[in-house]
Every structure is written in C-alpha cells, then in structure tokens.
Amino acid sequence: MKILIVDDQTFIREAIKSELVGVDPLQSFIFFEADCGNSAIALLEQSTLNTEPEFDLIITDLKMENGDGLAIINYMATTKSKNIPLVIVSSSDQRTLDLIGNITNSFNLNLVGVFQKPLNVNEVLTLVKTKQFLAHEVPESKAEQTNCNSANIASLLNEDNLFLCYQPKVDIKSNKLIGFEVLSRLTIQGDGFIYPDKFIPLIEQAGLNCQFTRLVVDQAISHWQLFPALKQYGLSINISASDLLSEELINHLIAKHLAASDIQLMLELTESQHTINQERSLQAIAKLIINDIPISLDDFGKSYSTFDRLDSIPFEEIKIDKDFVSDLDFNLQHQAIVESTIALAKKLNVKVVAEGVETLGVLNRLQLLGCHTAQGYYFSPPIEGRYLMTWVNDYNQQGEVKNANH
Ligand code: C2E
Ligand code: CA
Numbered sequence: 001m002k003i004l005i006v007d008d009q010t011f012i013r014e015a016i017k018s019e020l021v022g023v024d025p026l027q028s029f030i031f032f033e034a035d036c037g038n039s040a041i042a043l044l045e046q047s048t049l050n051t052e053p054e055f056d057l058i059i060t061d062l063k064m065e066n067g068d069g070l071a072i073i074n075y076m077a078t079t080k081s082k083n084i085p086l087v088i089v090s091s092s093d094q095r096t097l098d099l100i101g102n103i104t105n106s107f108n109l110n111l112v113g114v115f116q117k118p119l120n121v122n123e124v125l126t127l128v129k130t131k132q133f134l135a136h137e138v139p140e141s142k143a144e145q146t147n148c149n150s151a152n153i154a155s156l157l158n159e160d161n162l163f164l165c166y167q168p169k170v171d172i173k174s175n176k177l178i179g180f181e182v183l184s185r186l187t188i189q190g191d192g193f194i195y196p197d198k199f200i201p202l203i204e205q206a207g208l209n210c211q212f213t214r215l216v217v218d219q220a221i222s223h224w225q226l227f228p229a230l231k232q233y234g235l236s237i238n239i240s241a242s243d244l245l246s247e248e249l250i251n252h253l254i255a256k257h258l259a260a261s262d263i264q265l266m267l268e269l270t271e272s273q274h275t276i277n278q279e280r281s282l283q284a285i286a287k288l289i290i291n292d293i294p295i296s297l298d299d300f301g302k303s304y305s306t307f308d309r310l311d312s313i314p315f316e317e318i319k320i321d322k323d324f325v326s327d328l329d330f331n332l333q334h335q336a337i338v339e340s341t342i343a344l345a346k347k348l349n350v351k352v353v354a355e356g357v358e359t360l361g362v363l364n365r366l367q368l369l370g371c372h373t374a375q376g377y378y379f380s381p382p383i384e385g386r387y388l389m390t391w392v393n394d395y396n397q398q399g400e401v402k403n404a405n406h
C-alpha cells in the first residue's frame, strides 16, 4: 500500500507511520513523505508521469506553510489524482472540519474523512478498506459504453437484463439477521452493472416505473420461493411515490403477497417528484397496509416535509438516510439529527433502520442511541442473488462461533 503523508512536523509523520505498521503488521506499506503542500503536489505530479500505480492513500495536515492542505485539494480536484482516497487531519474545531469536508466533497474527491488530531489510524484504515475500490479508475464496462439512455431504456427492461442484489438488515442488539433490501441493477448481455442512479430517472421519465417495479417484485419473490430458508428473513422492496398512482400495480402487489403470504414483504417508499400526500397515494398506502403489506419511509431526513408523513401515515419503520449515518461518530450535527429521529420514532412506536453503517464506531454509537436495525458496508455490500445463500450460511455460522466463545 503506497501512502503519502503530508505534515510539516517530522514527529507527526513518524508517529502516523509507526501506528499504521502497528495496526496492520501484515500489510506491506511503502511510505512517501512531504513537509508542505507544494512538495506533496510535486510528488503527485511525478507519480502521474510514472507508469506505476499512483498512491493508494494520502494523509494530509491542513495548516502548513508553502502550500497548505487546501492547495493539495485544489490540485487533486483538477488532475488524475482525484480518485486517490484522501484523509485530512487538523487541529481546527469540528465545524471547520465539517466545512473542509463539504468543500472537498463538492470537488467530488474520494474523501475518506476529515479528522481531528491526533489521528485514529485504526479507524482510518477500516474506512479506507471500504473505499479502496474507488482508488484506481475502473475500466469502462461494455454496459457503460453501450449506455442506457431514454431511447433504449424500454427495450432494456426485461427479466434477462434485471439483476437483483440483496443487502442485509441486522438487529443491532443481537447481531441477528432480520431481512434484506432488494437493490436493482441492469446489465446488457451480462456485462457490467448499470446502477439505479443512472437508470431510475430514465425509467421515471419514460413512465415505465410500474412495469419495472413489477419485474423487481416478481423476481425477488421467485428468489425467496426458490430458497425456502430465506423465508425467515424479511424482503424489502423499493417503490417510488409514482408507483402508488397505479391501481393495477397495487392490485398486483396484493395478489403476489396473498399468493406468497409466508414471505415477510415490506415496501420502502421514497418520494420522487410526486408527493405522497395526494389523496390517491394515501388510498394506495392504506390499501397496502390493510392487506398486511407494511410500508417503510425511506431516506428519512432528506426531504423537508418528512414529518407530515409520520403524522398521517402508519409506517412500520423509518430508514434514516445514509448521509446522516455514515459519519455519525465525527459529525455532531448528524449525531443530533439521528438522536432526535430515534427519540421521535420511539414515541410514535415506529422501528428505526440506519442505512450506510460502514464502521464499528458508527454501529456502537447507534446502539447507544437506541437504534434497532442497521444496514451498510460494515455488514456487507449488496450481495448478488446467486451468492446470497452462501453469505447467509457464513454469517450465521460466524454468529454461532461467537456465541460459543462467550
Ligand atoms: P436507497 O434505497 O437509499 O438504498 C441504499 C443505497 O445505499 C444503495 O445504493 C446501497 O448500495 C447503498 N449503500 C448501502 N450500504 C452503504 C454504505 O455502507 N455506505 C454507502 N455509502 N452506501 C451504501 P444503490 O444500490 O446504488 O441504490 C440507490 C438507490 O436507488 C436506492 O437508494 C433506491 O432509492 C434506488 N433503488 C435501488 N433499487 C431500486 C428498485 O428496485 N426500485 C426502486 N424504485 N428504486 C430502487
Ligand atoms: Ca431503500
């Protein structure tokens, strides 16, 4: 692992190096050092000329003479170094660190985090490992080249191109597996995934969302029926607010649920440009709930009007958006938002799921705050259907070993 450490104080560079080696003795580290921003930029320039891979990680101080941390950020934003995971360390107060984080994110850099001194090297390495897949540019897949666009989206929407992944939801107290969220990908001739950020807006624009949701529901339920061991776990499927406007789709969902009533189906509802509070949407929600299909309010906190929804709709659970969760142990504002959301949910008797849990630090904090359920890379990224049973068996076996050792 090639790491560039930038700090104007030699003893800090030395301390970071020896802690990294101490925390992960099996890793072979190659260290590069710079005592100011300008020297770091010179090293970055040099590395882009080489044919060798660039740095795997940059750890930089913020305040230095001869080019500070912001100069490095500016340089990285406009060059090939943009994808290198970046750790910023500073002795400024938390609000200043948050500001630096926002600036860095607005440049779309691969920011691991902005941390107060002294650096917790262990925490940083765990985070880097979850981000490392972004470190070097991934070659464009055939799917990306072929591109999915408004002209071909309709022809892409069929069972053969739809690829479902499943991400576990875990009970924080017991560590037991509770269920899975279905996350969709499209693929063209089995080569490379196209992700929802890209295809969902095209589907919505083309008015194909009901057709798409139907495909997802049918495929996911078939998967659960194929492996009866999965039936002890919940199956959460994303729907958009515009899906609620189709009576045909609602009837299809209810019929599917009736025919497979041993599957614990739940729908995660996200607001798109359509609002949920239209009479027709409310009626559809009521119809689903009356027919024993619970609804989860997704992306909680992202929309300004979310609180109205909690007042008027009996949601089974709310999912706190990952933007508030993933940096919970460092960001005091996010901590306050998550804490009050959990307190409110408790009063309303609604379960809370935190998505985007990437580290043990965040998980521990959520447990302290009284959150029930967690989902995120800390447990697993979304798992392809064909590997799901193996993953479940491995996870449960690890749990048994842990229990036996206690
Ligand atoms: P979402 O419902 O908020 O789903 C969570 C997203 O966070 C997923 O992205 C998931 O892969 C990602 N994620 C999970 N754990 C972590 C983590 O620890 N850290 C971080 N940074 N991210 C994490 P994905 O799969 O790209 O899906 C994006 C969105 O697309 C979903 O957001 C959902 O709103 C939508 N979507 C996905 N599948 C479907 C579908 O079948 N139907 C509908 N209507 N929407 C879907
Ligand atoms: Ca969701």
Ligand code: CA
Pocket (backbone or CB within 6 Å): 298, 299, 320, 321, 322, 355
């Ligand atoms: Ca979300």
